[in-house]
Amino acid sequence: MQLYGGIEAGGTKFVCAIGDNTGKILERARIDTTVPEDTMPKVIDFFQQIHAKTPLAAIGISSFGPVDLDIKSPTYGYITTAPKSGWDQFDFVGTLKAALNLPIGFDTDVNGAAIGEARWGNGKGVDSLVYWTVGTGIGAGGILYGKMMHGLIHPEMGHTFIPHDTVHDPFAGICPFHGDCLEGLASGPALMERWGVKSAVDLPDGHEAWDLEAKYLGYAMANCVMTISPQKIIIGGGVMQKKGLLQMVREKTLEFLNNYIKHDSILEDIDNYIVAPGLGHNSGVCGAFALAEQALHVPS
Amino acid sequence: MQLYGGIEAGGTKFVCAIGDNTGKILERARIDTTVPEDTMPKVIDFFQQIHAKTPLAAIGISSFGPVDLDIKSPTYGYITTAPKSGWDQFDFVGTLKAALNLPIGFDTDVNGAAIGEARWGNGKGVDSLVYWTVGTGIGAGGILYGKMMHGLIHPEMGHTFIPHDTVHDPFAGICPFHGDCLEGLASGPALMERWGVKSAVDLPDGHEAWDLEAKYLGYAMANCVMTISPQKIIIGGGVMQKKGLLQMVREKTLEFLNNYIKHDSILEDIDNYIVAPGLGHNSGVCGAFALAEQALHVPS
Numbered sequence: 001m002q003l004y005g006g007i008e009a010g011g012t013k014f015v016c017a018i019g020d021n022t023g024k025i026l027e028r029a030r031i032d033t034t035v036p037e038d039t040m041p042k043v044i045d046f047f048q049q050i051h052a053k054t055p056l057a058a059i060g061i062s063s064f065g066p067v068d069l070d071i072k073s074p075t076y077g078y079i080t081t082a083p084k085s086g087w088d089q090f091d092f093v094g095t096l097k098a099a100l101n102l103p104i105g106f107d108t109d110v111n112g113a114a115i116g117e118a119r120w121g122n123g124k125g126v127d128s129l130v131y132w133t134v135g136t137g138i139g140a141g142g143i144l145y146g147k148m149m150h151g152l153i154h155p156e157m158g159h160t161f162i163p164h165d166t167v168h169d170p171f172a173g174i175c176p177f178h179g180d181c182l183e184g185l186a187s188g189p190a191l192m193e194r195w196g197v198k199s200a201v202d203l204p205d206g207h208e209a210w211d212l213e214a215k216y217l218g219y220a221m222a223n224c225v226m227t228i229s230p231q232k233i234i235i236g237g238g239v240m241q242k243k244g245l246l247q248m249v250r251e252k253t254l255e256f257l258n259n260y261i262k263h264d265s266i267l268e269d270i271d272n273y274i275v276a277p278g279l280g281h282n283s284g285v286c287g288a289f290a291l292a293e294q295a296l297h298v299p300s
Numbered sequence: 301m302q303l304y305g306g307i308e309a310g311g312t313k314f315v316c317a318i319g320d321n322t323g324k325i326l327e328r329a330r331i332d333t334t335v336p337e338d339t340m341p342k343v344i345d346f347f348q349q350i351h352a353k354t355p356l357a358a359i360g361i362s363s364f365g366p367v368d369l370d371i372k373s374p375t376y377g378y379i380t381t382a383p384k385s386g387w388d389q390f391d392f393v394g395t396l397k398a399a400l401n402l403p404i405g406f407d408t409d410v411n412g413a414a415i416g417e418a419r420w421g422n423g424k425g426v427d428s429l430v431y432w433t434v435g436t437g438i439g440a441g442g443i444l445y446g447k448m449m450h451g452l453i454h455p456e457m458g459h460t461f462i463p464h465d466t467v468h469d470p471f472a473g474i475c476p477f478h479g480d481c482l483e484g485l486a487s488g489p490a491l492m493e494r495w496g497v498k499s500a501v502d503l504p505d506g507h508e509a510w511d512l513e514a515k516y517l518g519y520a521m522a523n524c525v526m527t528i529s530p531q532k533i534i535i536g537g538g539v540m541q542k543k544g545l546l547q548m549v550r551e552k553t554l555e556f557l558n559n560y561i562k563h564d565s566i567l568e569d570i571d572n573y574i575v576a577p578g579l580g581h582n583s584g585v586c587g588a589f590a591l592a593e594q595a596l597h598v599p600s
Contacts, residue, residue, distance in 0.1 A: 081562055144445075144449065144451065145444075145445065151529035151531050152428070152565055152566075154529055156560070157526060160527060162461060163462070177560040223460045223461055225452070227455055227457050227460060229450070229451035229452045229454055258478060259477070261456065262381055
């Protein structure tokens with residue numbers, strides 16, 4: 001039985017965990033994201049203490065970003081232009097490798113969650129899937145032929161452009177780069193600002209906010225189907241905790257596709273095509289185990 | 301030197317050709333697309349006559365569609381729900397295989413063009429690219445890790461939804477499925493209907509049609525970058541023959557991305573990132589040779 005270390009690195013906290021090759025979490029710790037000089041020694045200490053007793057085979061990182069995933073790049077394994085102070089140009093992989101001397105797997109948080117779901121969650125048995133998170137931001141990661149979708153850099157689907165009916169929804173959007181891109185219109189903070197509430201999930205059932213949210217996410221899912229043609233779409237994140245929203249998104253996706261994509265998975269079985277994460281809140285950290293597992297085969 | 305047969309199968313004509321493993325076209329014939337009982341015997345005859353003298357190693361097909369690409373499906377190799385009369389549920393691969401007994405490669409017309417460009421055109425040296433065609437319809441095919449983007453079915457990016465400013469462009473769009481999807485707003489027939497002209501390329505330089513066209517295609521390219529993150533985007537098709545349009549599309553793409561995707565290929569070198577087809581009008585037929593080549597390794 002191999003043991004893996006996993007890090008789900010976010011802008012607020014790092015979840016550090018130990019898992020096995022069934023995706024089971026054996027131990028976990030939460031470390032606040034402050035600055036690298038403070039956060040990283042705690043992260044390293046967590047893994048060193050465990051590794052001294054029960055050796056780890058590899059460590060995987062699902063990281064906030066943007067990150068450099070180009071193995072041939074001199075800044076491979078770096079967080080590149082992070083908005084989070086102190087983490088800009090931080091050599092994440094290099095720092096861990098120097099301290100622990102283990103194979104390190106590294107990817108974006110959403111690509112990590114995607115591979116976690118593919119390995120042990122609701123994406124088991126498919127070789128292409130897209131994992132979306134709709135929360136403080138909107139992001140998505142993808143897998144094709146069992147491999148992460150890397151190309152030039154990595155997907156940033158949360159910032160794609162969708163139809164915005166400015167007559168019925170004059171809200172300008174909150175994305176500092178794009179205004180009314182998907183994240184600008186449909187992230188948690190967009191809902192809070194548009195409707196003047198402290199938390200999106202507090203908006204009551206039947207509030208027009210949810211119809212609008214389902215519409216924007218429905219456009220995004222329809223575009224995702226017609227661009228990547230994944231075998232499965234998984235949607236997690238804080239905003240998706242709103243009861244009934246997932247079903248509304250499925251219905252809008254079908255409405256927008258309008259029978260154009262003729263496949264039973266969509267036409268007959270949308271409830272099993274667009275689904276919630278099978279690993280709940282653990283997609284990211286389990287994904288980090290899966291990245292560790294991959295790193296054993298293609299060491300970085 | 302291997303010899304390949306290639307078929308670029310469209311709704312108007314079939315281009316049948318013989319090529320070698322440098323992508324060179326040695327012989328070609330045009331056969332009208334009428335009904336399978338008329339068209340296919342001519343296609344088969346073309347290849348049989350050549351094969352009898354100089355044996356072909358395999359045949360590739362870049363086909364209009366939609367098509368069934370699932371090798372495990374009982375209707376693999378079929379044109380499925382073609383709008384073209386007579387071709388609905390036509391067993392394209394099976395018919396050719398029965399007549400010629402050669403390995404047959406089969407994919408969509410745009411996936412074929414994508415692999416043609418990757419093998420011998422402007423996509424040489426990259427392992428992810430998207431090929432767009434903007435003409436009678438809008439379509440796109442993609443390659444990742446050197447393999448076609450197949451998932452549930454295949455990409456249908458021409459039908460994705462983009463922002464449509466109905467105040468400044470009240471045109472409802474012509475897509476029978478989606479109204480104002482990308483194809484509904486920006487295909488050749490959409491331009492003809494919106495502006496009342498017989499051919500899109502006849503619209504004069506400086507006409508507002510071209511600003512609008514560049515805007516819609518710019519949204520599509522920005523979404524493509526942020527969804528698939530390809531290393532290269534190639535745009536062909538009849539509408540793109542309009543001089544200056546490609547450059548306008550590049551500029552709109554940069555404007556919409558607004559420095560969010562920080563990679564030199566986009567920020568510093570967009571002229572080499574979004575490009576015209578290196579094979580000109582031959583991307584599809586050369587792509588068929590590349591599909592034939594693939595079929596030798598993974599026989600269907």
